[in-house]
Amino acid sequence: MTTTQQRTQQQRRVTVGEALTSVLPEGLPFRLTAYDGSAAGPSDAEITLHLATPRGLSYLLTAPGDLGMARAYVTGDLQVSGVHPGDPYDLINGLLGQIKVHVSPGEAIRLLRGLGLEHLKPPPPPPQEHLPRWRRAMEGLRHSRVRDADAIRHHYDVSNTFYEHVLGPSMTYTCALYPKPDASLEEAQADKYDLVARKLGLEPGMRLLDVGCGWGGMVRHAVREYGVTALGVTLSKEQAAWAQAAIEREGLGDRAEVRHADYRDVTESGFDAVSSIGLTEHIGRKEYPAYFGFLQDRLRDGGRLLNHCITRPTNRKVNVGQFIDRYVFPDGELTGSGNIITAIQDIGFEVRHEENLREHYALTLRDWCRNLVENWDACVAEVGEGTARVWGLYMAGSRVGFERNEIQLHQVLAVKVGPDGDAQVPLRPGWGS
Incomplete structure (x- = not known):
């Protein structure tokens, strides 16, 4: 030849x-x-x-x-x-x-x-894709107020109608708690909010701060079922508008409020309890001391913090995948529960309880995907097929991650102990765990 x-x-x-x-x-x-x-x-x-x-x-x-x-x-x-x-x-x-x-x-x-x-010339990326991290860095420091607000808008200001189709009536975009595998999504979300309320020891007349409150599910549950006064804050303008309308619709306006604001803009203090459900993922590990320190300053002595967030099964650094970073959670960071507990303890909180609910998140994602399938045509009409495909891919992939123990969901309960060492908690927990 x-x-x-x-x-x-x-x-x-x-x-x-x-x-x-x-x-x-x-x-x-x-x-x-x-x-x-x-x-x-x-x-x-x-x-x-x-x-x-x-x-x-x-x-x-x-x-x-x-x-x-x-x-x-x-x-x-x-x-x-x-x-x-x-x-x-x-x-x-x-x-x-x-x-x-x-x-x-x-x-x-x-x-x-x-x-x-x-074929080695890159085509323009789809419109659903966020900027790469090096481009985002040109628009502000990571986890600055500007970049945090932009990241939240990218993910949460998609369309309230779209979220209603996917999340169902509870409009709750965090891990549910399933009393049994075949429980309904609404039953499981209500059980999650109830577990948080019981861990926080909520009673009539108490004051609750819910940071990263989403569409106000925890705020409304706590006010309606436990008789507290509650303030929720979210960086999503669309979430805040929906939540405040729901509060008025349910006649809770005298004791419940959701603000479109950065949690760092909350000036009130002396709260009996703080719930952080699905916010820590957006904070950034380097910001944990400032974050948990701020929440501690909002609490009275004896006040409780419940931190609920997605975690890694290891405390070593693990890079976020490109798909998740560009399409789902720009600037999001996950770490192990050990790092989160350490950060909480180092601020001065006393950790009283911790548990992993990863199987529950797999079931939650199963049900969100089921809702997306059942409402596919309406979702595509609302946000376009490309965005709907992103959500199906992300939620199904996350379900696999939780099932295979590649990601977890941890709740950590901590107390701001007073100078005399009184944590103001019962000898045994009252939430059945």
Whole structure:
């Protein structure tokens, strides 16, 4: 064979199916078809992925890993049959850990040339994607008030109507507490709020501060069921408007308030209890001392703090995936419960109780995905198919993460002990745990 013939053979076009088969020697657990007419994987597979456009291939090649896959999927360039886009749980759960890529540098270069070097020019990202961290840094320091407000707007000011379809009547976007696996989502959310209230020892006449209050679920539950006066704060303008309307609608306006504000703008103090449900994920580990110190200053002696947040199963640093950082929780940070407890203790709180509810969050996500599937057409009409796809992918993937103990959900109860050491708690807990 002449040198020219060898060069021609090396540079011949490679189909998508051939390339995928080459880098996955252990085979595909799914069927892949592509716009160039090629295919790979078992023809009888329950799930089929179809790479519909050259742009989709460019997404995959220019952002290997979850970011490229997400870009192609959100735009519709990567299509999936056999699962609903509102709940691709079976796809994620079935494929996770089964795809093992093996390719030498020389083979990678050959395949890239064969597929076409024009695919190495990154296409514009989908509109649902947030700026990369280096670009965000140009707009303010991480966890500054400006960047925190922008990150919250990106995720929570999507559409109250969309959230009503996905979250259901409780409008609660945090882990529920299931008394049994087949309990309804509404029953489980009410049980969660009740558990928080009992851990905080709420009684009529007490004052509660709920930071990162969302649509005011904890505020309204505590006022309605426990007779307290409650203040909630959220950085989301849409959440605050919805919550305040619900407060007025339920006739709770004389004892409940939700403000559109940064928690750091709360000037009142002397609260009997503070609940932080799903906010710590947005705070940033370096900000924990200031955060928990601020909450401690809002409490009276003997007052209680209940911190409820997603955590890692390790206290070592783990980088957030590109998909989550760009599409779901910009600037979000997760760490182990040990780091959170340490930060709370180092401020001067006394930790009285801790528990992990990760299985409950998997069930919560199961039910949110079910709602998204049942209301798919309405959700797409409200926010567009790309955004709806982001939510299905993120929630189903998170469910798998909780089931596999890659992420957890911890509640930590702490007390601001008075100078005489009196924690003002009973000898045994009164919440049945």
